Amino acid sequence: MGQAGAFTTSFLEFPRVSFYSVLPADIISTVEFNHTGELLATGDKGGRVVIFQREQESKNQVHRRGEYNVYSTFQSHEPEFDYLKSLEIEEKINKIRWLPQQNAAYFLLSTNDKTVKLWKVSERDKRPEGYNLKDEEGRLRDPATITTLRVPVLRPMDLMVEATPRRVFANAHTYHINSISVNSDYETYMSADDLRINLWNFEITNQSFNIVDIKPANMEELTEVITAAEFHPHHCNTFVYSSSKGTIRLCDMRASALCDRHTKFFEEPEDPSNRSFFSEIISSISDVKFSHSGRYIMTRDYLTVKVWDLNMENRPIETYQVHDYLRSKLCSLYENDCIFDKFECVWNGSDSVIMTGSYNNFFRMFDRNTKRDVTLEASRENSKPRAILKPRKVCVGGKRRKDEISVDSLDFSKKILHTAWHPSENIIAVAATNNLYIFQDKVN
Amino acid sequence: MEFKLEAHRIVSISLGKIYNSRVQRGGIKLHKNLLVSLVLRSARQVYLSDPCPGLYLAGPAGSPTPQPGEPAAQPPAGWGEPPPPAARAAWPDAEPQRPAVPDAPQAGDAEPAATVTRAGAALRGRNEDTAGAAWGRVDGPRVAAAEGVSDASSEGPPAGCLRAREGQPGPVSRADCRRAPQPAEEEPCAPPGLGPRKRGAAGPGGGHAGCPAPCSTPLKKPRRDGGEEDAEEEMETGNVANLINIFGSSFSGLLRKSPGGGREEEEAEESGPEAAEPGQICCDKPVLRDINPWSTAIVAF
Numbered sequence: 001m002g003q004a005g006a007f008t009t010s011f012l013e014f015p016r017v018s019f020y021s022v023l024p025a026d027i028i029s030t031v032e033f034n035h036t037g038e039l040l041a042t043g044d045k046g047g048r049v050v051i052f053q054r055e056q057e058s059k060n061q062v063h064r065r066g067e068y069n070v071y072s073t074f075q076s077h078e079p080e081f082d083y084l085k086s087l088e089i090e091e092k093i094n095k096i097r098w099l100p101q102q103n104a105a106y107f108l109l110s111t112n113d114k115t116v117k118l119w120k121v122s123e124r125d126k127r128p129e130g131y132n133l134k135d136e137e138g139r140l141r142d143p144a145t146i147t148t149l150r151v152p153v154l155r156p157m158d159l160m161v162e163a164t165p166r167r168v169f170a171n172a173h174t175y176h177i178n179s180i181s182v183n184s185d186y187e188t189y190m191s192a193d194d195l196r197i198n199l200w201n202f203e204i205t206n207q208s209f210n211i212v213d214i215k216p217a218n219m220e221e222l223t224e225v226i227t228a229a230e231f232h233p234h235h236c237n238t239f240v241y242s243s244s245k246g247t248i249r250l251c252d253m254r255a256s257a258l259c260d261r262h263t264k265f266f267e268e269p270e271d272p273s274n275r276s277f278f279s280e281i282i283s284s285i286s287d288v289k290f291s292h293s294g295r296y297i298m299t300r301d302y303l304t305v306k307v308w309d310l311n312m313e314n315r316p317i318e319t320y321q322v323h324d325y326l327r328s329k330l331c332s333l334y335e336n337d338c339i340f341d342k343f344e345c346v347w348n349g350s351d352s353v354i355m356t357g358s359y360n361n362f363f364r365m366f367d368r369n370t371k372r373d374v375t376l377e378a379s380r381e382n383s384k385p386r387a388i389l390k391p392r393k394v395c396v397g398g399k400r401r402k403d404e405i406s407v408d409s410l411d412f413s414k415k416i417l418h419t420a421w422h423p424s425e426n427i428i429a430v431a432a433t434n435n436l437y438i439f440q441d442k443v444n
Numbered sequence: 445m446e447f448k449l450e451a452h453r454i455v456s457i458s459l460g461k462i463y464n465s466r467v468q469r470g471g472i473k474l475h476k477n478l479l480v481s482l483v484l485r486s487a488r489q490v491y492l493s494d495p496c497p498g499l500y501l502a503g504p505a506g507s508p509t510p511q512p513g514e515p516a517a518q519p520p521a522g523w524g525e526p527p528p529p530a531a532r533a534a535w536p537d538a539e540p541q542r543p544a545v546p547d548a549p550q551a552g553d554a555e556p557a558a559t560v561t562r563a564g565a566a567l568r569g570r571n572e573d574t575a576g577a578a579w580g581r582v583d584g585p586r587v588a589a590a591e592g593v594s595d596a597s598s599e600g601p602p603a604g605c606l607r608a609r610e611g612q613p614g615p616v617s618r619a620d621c622r623r624a625p626q627p628a629e630e631e632p633c634a635p636p637g638l639g640p641r642k643r644g645a646a647g648p649g650g651g652h653a654g655c656p657a658p659c660s661t662p663l664k665k666p667r668r669d670g671g672e673e674d675a676e677e678e679m680e681t682g683n684v685a686n687l688i689n690i691f692g693s694s695f696s697g698l699l700r701k702s703p704g705g706g707r708e709e710e711e712a713e714e715s716g717p718e719a720a721e722p723g724q725i726c727c728d729k730p731v732l733r734d735i736n737p738w739s740t741a742i743v744a745f
Binding site: 085087088089090092113175176178194195222223224225227244277278279280281284331334335337340 | 450451454457461469470471473474475476478479482483486487490
């Protein structure tokens with residue numbers, strides 16, 4: 001289990017549970033590790049971003065290695081009101097994406113429904129002292145009183161982490177932004193709303209290129225919307241976007257300026273035996289993610305997670321049932337709006353395990369190699385520090401065993417929509433409403 | 445039969461969602477509304493294709509005294525329950541209409557169907573495809589039976605919150621349509637699926653107890669002319685095309701941003717829900733004459 005990403009029995013035992021709770025009012029709306037895994041960013045409904053940093057190893061406190069503590073908190077977006085359209089724009093952070101680190105500062109993109117912002121998070125642990133023209137409080141000194149000159153020096157101070165907005169990319173989206181994705185060239189990124197995808201350069205905020213536009217000339221003919229989009233991890237000309245009809249399109253920006261015509265089209269034929277009123281809703285893809293290798297894409301719809309090979313468009317190579325027992329309850333889930341929940345899915349560092357959330361604060365992991373899967377629960381009661389997480393099971397019928405939970409007892413208000421996996425280690429972050437759980441493998 | 449019930453219920457829930465989406469923070473979500481409209485379409489197809497007879501919108505079983513304004517404690521499953529036999533006879537308004545009703549299916553006036561809310565269809569055991577219309581008729585204005593427009597609202601309106609002033613050939617006065625739409629999910633008002641019985645109908649139009657009585661007081665918002673189809677792009681949400689198909693071409697303005705008055709734009713695009721005021725009626729179109737039940741629901745919006 002020393003191998004990063006290896007899904008062994010030990011991974012089921014999470015002895016160390018770091019657990020951080022944000023303000024009760026703020027529901028976490030996105031979670032993302034940075035490229036090294038040292039930082040973990042969360043965005044919430046109140047427009048705030050909280051960044052956690054992993055503690056460095058220290059000889060004195062070996063057992064505390066790797067815990068994440070709050071590093072920085074800032075208000076990224078505020079509620080706005082579009083007076084022209086009488087529309088309130090929510091401050092909820094829909095997505096956060098990190099840029100790879102290129103200097104001492106950290107950069108991330110955060111977006112709400114309409115505006116993307118580039119934030120710089122930097123540390124300051126020294127401050128200059130000994131100015132000639134200013135005193136220590138910053139007040140100007142009367143030059144007449146200055147008789148000697150000195151060289152200001154930098155003195156240590158308490159570490160301060162500041163976040164400053166470096167760019168604001170606004171007014172480019174008529175519809176609600178659902179995704180942002182940083183390109184592998186690190187110079188551009190894309191933002192996707194329901195009908196359009198725009199390509200931005202980080203340096204230019206007053207214009208963007210529209211690369212996908214599926215808005216029909218007559219809105220009455222609208223049949224599908226874009227639900228998620230992502231750049232290929234290595235090929236800066238390639239990206240995919242998913243639709244509400246359960247399809248994925250792969251586009252190549254070299255082919256044309258406007259990528260309305262896809263290069264590849266991934267769709268699985270519908271199983272007619274499963275047809276119901278809600279077939280269309282449950283086939284809508286809520287998340288799409290490239291594997292780290294770039295060979296596969298994973299999609300999440302309401303009941304399943306699918307892995308697709310980029311070279312095979314007519315069906316996925318793997319399909320995993322997340323909570324198929326909900327299939328018979330779709331009508332109730334429609335009534336209480338749960339059927340519209342958008343679950344995300346993530347790969348582990350080696351692309352061997354995939355993870356996604358469910359209800360009742362359950363989340364599921366699937367090992368692609370061994371075909372094993374496990375259901376775990378993120379809850380305070382069950383997670384004492386250094387406790388081992390016990391696999392859970394949902395009883396779908398018949399006699400319920402002692403440890404099982406029946407479908408009817410599931411709490412649908414406790415949903416895990418957002419999860420993140422450390423890029424190289426077996427550390428996962430799970431957002432359960434307004435609580436953030438960080439689980440680590442029992443290694444070391 | 446069950447399919448129809450289910451379909452009906454789903455339709456009412458869906459319409460409620462569409463309505464609610466207009467008032468929620470952050471503006472209308474195009475994706476969600478699109479999905480809801482797809483469900484609506486599916487449900488409608490099932491509803492219309494299911495040849496099941498005798499769908500009784502009529503009141504829930506055992507409601508003994510259908511008095512006007514009676515806050516019927518009808519169980520939501522008013523659908524499909526064998527109509528309480530004699531009780532309905534108490535609906536004088538409905539009476540004259542009854543005969544007309546049912547077998548004159550959708551083609552005819554909505555009103556017969558409309559009038560025959562629970563009682564009519566139920567009593568007769570008639571094949572109520574037109575029953576669909578009845579459920580829409582929630583608390584229509586009280587129209588004298590003589591006019592043939594029915595809405596026996598005074599009797600304690602039948603269906604849930606969605607009211608439809610049906611059956612009036614030709615454009616009904618806008619005022620009639622302008623009711624604050626009531627989402628079907630307003631529980632106290634409309635049992636899911638729009639139980640035919642409308643509760644607490646007192647007063648003109650008999651609003652549901654607990655529901656803002658829309659029927660009685662048409663919410664007439666000042667019409668905002670223009671800006672309907674702005675040259676500048678607005679956030680158009682709502683798959684109106686589907687809705688149009690569902691509800692008939694004469695409906696327009698569903699989910700229209702500005703209450704454009706009685707404009708009959710066929711395109712009926714949702715031109716920016718943002719500008720809509722909560723509670724604003726979307727549809728200012730007269731109720732459709734055909735009995736298509738969905739149309740009555742639309743009117744609610």
